[in-house]
Structure formats: structure tokens, C-alpha cells
Amino acid sequence: MKTLYDYYRLFPHTDCGYCGSTSCLTMLRRYCLGKSDLNSCIYFKSGELPSPKISYSPPHLKEPPTEKISYIRPCPSEPTKVTIEVNVLPQTHSPYGYFDMITADSIFDRQIPNLKISPSLGIVRIESEAGDVMVFSEGKVIIRRGADEKRAFWEISRAVRLLWATVNRKIRAESAH
Amino acid sequence: MMLDINKIREDFTFLRSGRIYLDSTATSLTPEPVLKKVLEYYREYRANVGRGIYNTAQTATSAYENARAEVAKLINAKPEEIIFVRNTTEATNLVANGLKFQEGEKIVTTILEHHSNYIVWLRVKNTKKLELSVVQSDREGHLSPSDFAAHIDRRTKLVAVTHTSNVLGVRPPIKEIVKLAHEQGSLVLVDGAQSVPHTKVDVKELGCDFLAFSGHKMCGPTGVGALYIKEDLQASVEPLCIGGGSIDDVGIDYYRLRGGPNKYEAGTPPIAEAIGMGAAATYLMNIGMDNIEDHERKLTRRMLQGLANIEGISLYGPKDAEKRAGIISFNLKGMNPHDVAVALDTTSGVMVRSGHHCALPLHKHVLNAPNGSVRASVYLYNNYDDVDVFLDTLAEISKTLM
Ligand SMILES: Cc1ncc(COP(=O)(O)O)c(C=O)c1O
Numbered sequence: 001m002k003t004l005y006d007y008y009r010l011f012p013h014t015d016c017g018y019c020g021s022t023s024c025l026t027m028l029r030r031y032c033l034g035k036s037d038l039n040s041c042i043y044f045k046s047g048e049l050p051s052p053k054i055s056y057s058p059p060h061l062k063e064p065p066t067e068k069i070s071y072i073r074p075c076p077s078e079p080t081k082v083t084i085e086v087n088v089l090p091q092t093h094s095p096y097g098y099f100d101m102i103t104a105d106s107i108f109d110r111q112i113p114n115l116k117i118s119p120s121l122g123i124v125r126i127e128s129e130a131g132d133v134m135v136f137s138e139g140k141v142i143i144r145r146g147a148d149e150k151r152a153f154w155e156i157s158r159a160v161r162l163l164w165a166t167v168n169r170k171i172r173a174e175s176a177h
Numbered sequence: 178m179m180l181d182i183n184k185i186r187e188d189f190t191f192l193r194s195g196r197i198y199l200d201s202t203a204t205s206l207t208p209e210p211v212l213k214k215v216l217e218y219y220r221e222y223r224a225n226v227g228r229g230i231y232n233t234a235q236t237a238t239s240a241y242e243n244a245r246a247e248v249a250k251l252i253n254a255k256p257e258e259i260i261f262v263r264n265t266t267e268a269t270n271l272v273a274n275g276l277k278f279q280e281g282e283k284i285v286t287t288i289l290e291h292h293s294n295y296i297v298w299l300r301v302k303n304t305k306k307l308e309l310s311v312v313q314s315d316r317e318g319h320l321s322p323s324d325f326a327a328h329i330d331r332r333t334k335l336v337a338v339t340h341t342s343n344v345l346g347v348r349p350p351i352k353e354i355v356k357l358a359h360e361q362g363s364l365v366l367v368d369g370a371q372s373v374p375h376t377k378v379d380v381k382e383l384g385c386d387f388l389a390f391s392g393h394k395m396c397g398p399t400g401v402g403a404l405y406i407k408e409d410l411q412a413s414v415e416p417l418c419i420g421g422g423s424i425d426d427v428g429i430d431y432y433r434l435r436g437g438p439n440k441y442e443a444g445t446p447p448i449a450e451a452i453g454m455g456a457a458a459t460y461l462m463n464i465g466m467d468n469i470e471d472h473e474r475k476l477t478r479r480m481l482q483g484l485a486n487i488e489g490i491s492l493y494g495p496k497d498a499e500k501r502a503g504i505i506s507f508n509l510k511g512m513n514p515h516d517v518a519v520a521l522d523t524t525s526g527v528m529v530r531s532g533h534h535c536a537l538p539l540h541k542h543v544l545n546a547p548n549g550s551v552r553a554s555v556y557l558y559n560n561y562d563d564v565d566v567f568l569d570t571l572a573e574i575s576k577t578l579m
């Protein structure tokens with residue numbers, strides 16, 4: 001099985017931004033989403049590097065996640081705090097999962113403090129006093145160092161609501177067709 | 178000789194899914210030839226060992242004893258010196274409870290140890306009123322013979338030290354430690370959980386008195402491990418459990434234990450697992466421990482080079498691949514190690530360990546990393562691709578999420 005990184009290795013690795021993506025990996029992911037063309041990369045366009053033949057399906061597709069609370073536990077390194085993992089929704093809208101981190105990147109780009117988006121990995125990280133949240137594009141949400149259970153769930157829902165914007169946008173874009 | 182990695186990888190069906198397994202320090206994968214031996218016992222000659230007189234029972238007993246010989250050969254011991262236990266942890270507990278400690282005697286151990294070779298000594302220290310002396314390492318985990326010389330004295334009954342740290346991959350100088358200890362009349366227990374699977378270990382050359390290791394970390398099944406006890410010491414080490422299989426004679430008010438390894442193996446042992454561990458030892462010897470070590474060193478070199486180019490990495494232990502085994506722990510600045518591990522798994526199917534790896538004293542007092550670390554480790558079935566995908570993904574995590 002090929003991973004995204006097997007294809008990534010065939011990319012130029014300059015992160016020059018000519019293609020309009022922030023990095024070669026973002027470009028690759030956008031390409032897999034049908035959102036960009038390999039020829040927008042200056043290296044492939046000029047023939048300096050051979051255009052790779054890409055057929056990639058993300059690993060999580062094999063087992064679509066179901067909506068559930070996976071666990072609620074004391075934090076391994078700080079037992080007075082709580083760690084929770086949930087899956088918010090089965091992925092329905094895109095082969096790349098529920099949340100579209102590429103759209104999220106374009107909406108939130110550096111506007112919210114302590115929020116980091118990796119469009120290339122499909123992950124959002126939000127740090128706060130009440131806990132550190134990671135959201136994965138396919139709908140998995142993990143909080144660590146949650147102050148208590150109630151606040152941890154509140155932080156999870158805050159992160160999910162924030163990223164709902166990306167889902168809404170996608171649904172709107174799809175229904176416009 | 179080069180390893181034929183593709184051929185080796187075919188033996189490990191786990192890898193067919195395309196997952197990248199970099200957690201062999203926790204437990205290794207199992208190759209088909211080992212699984213075959215385990216199933217063969219269940220399918221073809223399942224019987225209890227050391228009991229029945231019928232033919233199949235004899236076959237099972239020979240297979241079990243043959244496994245003991247295979248494991249003995251791996252570490253250049255005599256078969257009678259190998260005791261099958263559940264794992265390394267049971268082995269250290271056996272020594273802790275089986276040695277006849279006198280009040281006021283001393284145990285020397287190190288700050289590098291896995292809890293299984295640490296808290297057992299804290300416990301006997303309290304129950305038997307002993308002294309426990311902990312040798313400190315430098316920031317990279319190096320321990321020199323002189324560090325030990327300062328701790329080992331005439332009162333020292335036992336020195337318990339790891340052969341390879343399961344966090345830093347460093348290898349304390351066992352031969353020199355054994356020499357120092359024996360000069361003072363002390364015994365030496367070596368925790369070989371991370372060395373026996375990965376490098377050539379020769380108990381005659383090391384000179385140690387005890388060596389503990391686990392089957393599940395050396396391509397064998399879970400539930401079985403081995404403790405080497407030097408032959409002439411066996412009379413003075415009590416078994417952890419006694420019962421069926423470990424006696425010569427029993428009367429109404431007396432019992433007499435057998436000699437040799439059987440003394441320690443009361444009750445029905447993990448027969449299939451022991452046979453599997455023997456098969457694993459042979460599997461590794463056929464490939465060659467030196468070849469395995471060379472291969473891991475190459476991967477380690479690549480990994481260390483790659484990590485050096487990723488921003489925000491704090492690497493623990495020596496930077497030089499020659500000074501360590503294929504076990505690499507690190508942190509990414511400002512990120513919880515568990516988050517790094519989840520991101521690696523979710524995006525690229527790379528499995529690494531996160532947390533304190535059962536070595537809290539080391540994380541707290543040497544590495545200054547109370548939240549633990551991320552640990553990637555390699556074994557004979559890993560290849561350059563595995564290392565590259567791991568490094569690429571980690572670089573992307575560092576670039577976008579740190
Ligand atoms: C150095 C070391 N010692 C002991 C152990 C304990 O091994 P087991 O869990 O098989 O008893 C481990 C396992 O992680 C280890 O790495």
C-alpha cells in the first residue's frame with residue numbers, strides 16, 4: 001500500500017509556493033482532493049521533474065469512523081487532568097474526511113491565536129488553559145490536559161463548532177453544483 | 178553480509194497492511210516460522226510436559242527442552258541455566274525474592290532502569306531493610322565503570338543494571354561492571370530485555386550471574402521469557418512459586434525441590450510459548466545477530482540524521498549511532514508526546530510509543546521531561562522506507578503544528 005508520503009517523495013520539496021499551496025505536501029493533498037492540477041507546480045510543468053502518477057486513498061477510508069466517545073481517562077502524565085477522545089460524525093462529505101482542513105486553513109489563516117492548522121496532515125491543534133485539542137479531518141477529536149470532564153467537553157464542542165464552518169462551506173459549495 | 182529485508186518482511190504478515198511499525202521496543206512482531214511452531218504443538222502433539230509417559234507427552238517434553246537449548250544457545254549458556262518465566266519482569270522479581278538478602282546489605286542499580294528492574298529493588302529494600310544505591314548518568318545516559326566503582330562495596334549483594342536502555346538506547350559497560358562487582362563479592366543481574374533481541378549476547382563473555390529477557394521482544398510469543406542463572410548459583414536462589422513439577426519428593430510434612438531449571442518452573446509452564454521462544458531464538462540465529470545489529474545501525478544512522486534536520490526536536494541520548502541501539506526518544510517543542518504519536522499514526526500509519534516508557538525516574542531526573550517522550554525503535558523487519566515516511570511526517574508535524 002502506498003502512503004501519501006510515498007508520493008510526496010516524488011515532489012520537489014522546495015515549498016516555493018508557486019502552485020498557490022503553502023507547501024508541496026499541501027499541494028499533493030489538494031491534488032488528491034481534486035482541487036489542484038499537477039501542472040500548477042513549476043517543476044512538473046517545466047518537465048524538470050516527471051509528473052508522478054498518483055492513486056492514493058487515505059487509510060481511514062477503509063473503516064469509516066462512527067460517532068462515539070472512545071474514552072475518558074485521567075491524563076497519563078497529569079492524573080488530576082482528563083483526556084477524552086471522541087469521533088464527531090461519520091465522514092460523509094469528502095473522501096478526505098469530515099472537516100476540510102484546506103478550507104479551514106484559508107478561512108482561519110493565523111486569525112485565531114493558539115490555533116494551528118496543518119492542511120497537509122489534515123489536523124488542527126488548539127491550545128488553551130482548559131486543555132489542548134487536536135481535531136483530525138476524519139472527525140476524531142482528542143483533548144489532553146482537560147481541566148475537568150465538563151470543561152473538556154466544552155472545549156471539544158468549541159473546536160468542532162469552529163470547524164463546522166468548513167463543513168458548511170463544503171456543503172454549500174456542493175449544493176451549488 | 179547484507180540482510181535480504183524484502184524476504185524477511187514476507188515472514189511478518191502484520192506488515193502486509195502497509196502499516197509502519199516502529200515500536201519493537203515495546204513488543205516485536207512475530208514471523209511465520211515461529212507461529213508455525215506454536216501451532217504445530219497445539220495441532221499435532223499437544224500434551225503436558227515432564228509428566229506423561231506416553232509417546233506424545235515425550236514429544237512435547239522434548240520440544241519444550243529443545244526450546245530451552247535453543248534459547249541457551251542464543252546467549253551461549255548451558256540449557257540447565259535457562260529458566261522459563263513469563264517475562265523480564267517475572268525474572269527480576271524471581272531474583273529479588275529468591276536471593277537470601279541479609280539486613281544491611283546493599284543493592285546497586287541505575288537511574289536508567291525500566292520500572293521492572295527498579296521498583297522490585299525498592300520493595301526488597303523496604304521488606305528486607307537493605308540499602309539501595311542508584312548510579313546517576315550524565316544527560317545522555319552514559320555510565321562509566323568509575324561511576325559504579327563509587328557505589329559497589331563489600332556490603333553490595335547485587336548490582337542490577339540494564340544492558341540497553343529502553344529509552345536512550347545506551348549500553349552501560351557490563352563487562353567492567355561485572356569485574357568491579359565480582360572483586361567485591363557481589364552478584365550482577367543484567368536486564369537483557371532490549372539487548373538479547375538485537376545484538377549478540379554471550380553470558381560467558383559478560384560474566385554476569387543473571388540475565389533476564391522476554392520472548393515477546395525477540396520475535397517470540399507473549400507470555401514467556403527467560404532468566405539465566407549461572408549454574409553454581411542455583412542452589413542459593415529460591416524459586417518464586419513451588420508446586421507440581423518442581424519437586425523430587427513430598428511427604429505429609431516435608432518436600433524436597435528438584436535441582437536444575439525444573440525447580441523454578443512449578444505448575445504447567447507456557448509450553449507453546451516456550452516452544453515459540455525457542456523457534457524465535459533459532460530464527461534470529463539463522464539470520465545472524467551481527468547482521469541484525471548492522472541493519473539496525475544503518476536505520477538508526479538514517480533516523481538520527483533525519484531528526485537532526487527537523488526543527489524543534491529535542492533528541493535524548495547520544496547523537497552518534499555507534500553509541501546506541503535502534504531506540505530513539507525525543508520531543509517536539511511545545512507538543513505533548515501523545516499528540517505527536519497520534520498524528521503520526523492517523524496520517525501515515527506510523528506506530529511509535531509515547532509516554533514515559535516505564536522509566537519515570539529517568540524522564541524526571543535526567544531528561545527533565547516529566548510528560549514523557551516519543552520513542553521510535555527499529556528491528557530487523559524495518560526498512561529505509563519506514564524511516565523515511567516517519568521522518569517526512571514528523572517534519573510536516575514540526576512545520577505545521579508545532
Ligand atoms: C529494559 C527493559 N526491561 C524490562 C522490561 C519489561 O519487560 P516485560 O514487560 O516483558 O516484563 C522492558 C520492557 O519494556 C524493558 O524495555
Ligand code: SF4
Nearest residue numbers: 015016017019024041
Ligand atoms: S510549485 Fe511545486 S515545488 Fe513549489 S510548492 Fe508547489 S508543489 Fe512544491
